[in-house]
Amino acid sequence: MTEIQDLAEFVVAADSATMSEHAVKQLKIRVMDTIAVAIGALNAEPLVAIRELVDEQGGAEQATLIGGGRTTAEKAAFYNSALSRYLDFMDAYLAPKETNHPSDNMGAVLAAAELAGASGKTFLDAFAVAIQVHTRLSDVAPVRDRGFDHTTQGSYAAAAGVAKALGLTADQAAHAMAIAGTANNALRVTRTGDLSHWKGLAYAHVAQAATWAALLAQRGITGPAEVFEGNKGFKDSIAGDFQISWSAEDLEKVTETIIKKHNAEIHSQSALEAAQDMRAQHDFDPTAIASVKLKTFDVAWNIIGGGEEGDKRTIRTKEEADHSLPWMLACVLLDGELTPAQYSPERIVADDVQSLMTKVEIAEDPEFSAQFPQHMPAELTVTLQDGTVLNAEKRSYPGFHDDPMNWQDERAKFDALVSPFTTEDWRDHMVEVIYDLDNRPIADLTELLAQVNR
DSSP: OOHHHHHHHHHHHGGGGGHHHHHHHHHHHHHHHHHHHTTTTTTTTTHHHHHHHHHHHHHOOOEOOOOOOOEEHHHHHHHHHHHHHTTTTTEHHHHHHTTEEEGHHHHHHHHHHHHOOOOOOHHHHHHHHHHHHHHHHHHHOOOGGGTTTTTTHHHHHHHHHHHHTTTOOOHHHHHHHHHHHHOOOOOOGSSSSSSSSSGGTTHHHHHHHHHHHHHHHHTTTOOOOOTTTTTSOOOOOOOOOOOOOOOGSSOOOGGGGGOOOSSSGGGHHHHHHHHHHHSSTTTTGGGGGEEEEEEEHHHHHHHHHSSSSOOOOOSSHHHHTTTTTTHHHHHHHHHOOGGGGGGOOOOOOOOHHHHTTTTTEEEEOOOHHTHHHHHHHHEEEEETTTTTTEEEEEEEOBTTSSSSSOOHHHHHHHHHHHHHOOHHHHHHHHHHHHTTTTGGBBBHHHEEEEEEEO
């Protein structure tokens, strides 16, 4: 048996009924969170353009588009995944040398489940499978330091979830994952230097490709059976050697994923929490700030702080702003929050936030780096013009795995994001459907998604 066949056996056998009650609840919370951030992005300019393209191309009415309309399963996977990723307000998983966003898989899984006429439980099975595969490959086979994007492991995860949702055999699932994994080894330049729209669309491409790969495999198309261990395969060419026994896996990794409180890149969350605490101090006056100093861990410094992935002080677009720790700190110190509203073009380039950003100094602290990913330590020091020194320190934030998001707090985030596009009755009904999804057809969910106003 090849390694992809071993993985396929896990995919086919996986059953959310074996999950702990806590894990199932957290899985449903992630369904709610992913839907919320997707709806919240409906009027974003790049997503409007993509929706126009999908509508122009048309295609078989196989799967629902959020906001109404139907198209082919792979196009729905792309569009709905692009929506859920665009705001950069979704979940994350922190492996020692890799970070990914497991909710990126939901758009593909949802399209496949609808195409198959699946139950809500099958959808949950498939989503849990995709999360497990994505997180575990990031644990054992990180690729960021080798110049590849985290969507690389995601190609296997999305294909695994789609295969599960479609009810493929183990042989078909193996071929689906082999095709998707062989064909989608993405470059990390997606997230370095001057950031483009592709930062928020790279996983949508994987969702589309994985859906198509599974549909091909369903019709007998084969992929490289030794995609992992073979000559010039994933290990040989990209990840290096790793070992994992899929027969020993469960579906509990969802409980180790985290959800964002702030609409910002995941490694910024504790620093932004410290900035909010700073504002609450009695002597704080954002207009009187002379300097801002942040000590953080190496991954935050390298990705968003100005380290190895490039300077983060030339900020003109949403994509650049939500991956710039200096800009995000300045914005929270000024506004007290970081929500989609702060990413308006006018706010991004406003004089106050651009000026304060230049006063922010960020340094990596080796002791903090040693604590990651179990903790996300951040120490913020603000000096005011009169010499007053203020300090705030955080090791995590609400939504981290040591303080997981609960149903009530997620409902508040959900309402805040989707209210401009929905009615109160719709929101109540959607939350009810998600809570009881393992006892409903997936059509109950997709029918509501079609009713959202664009």
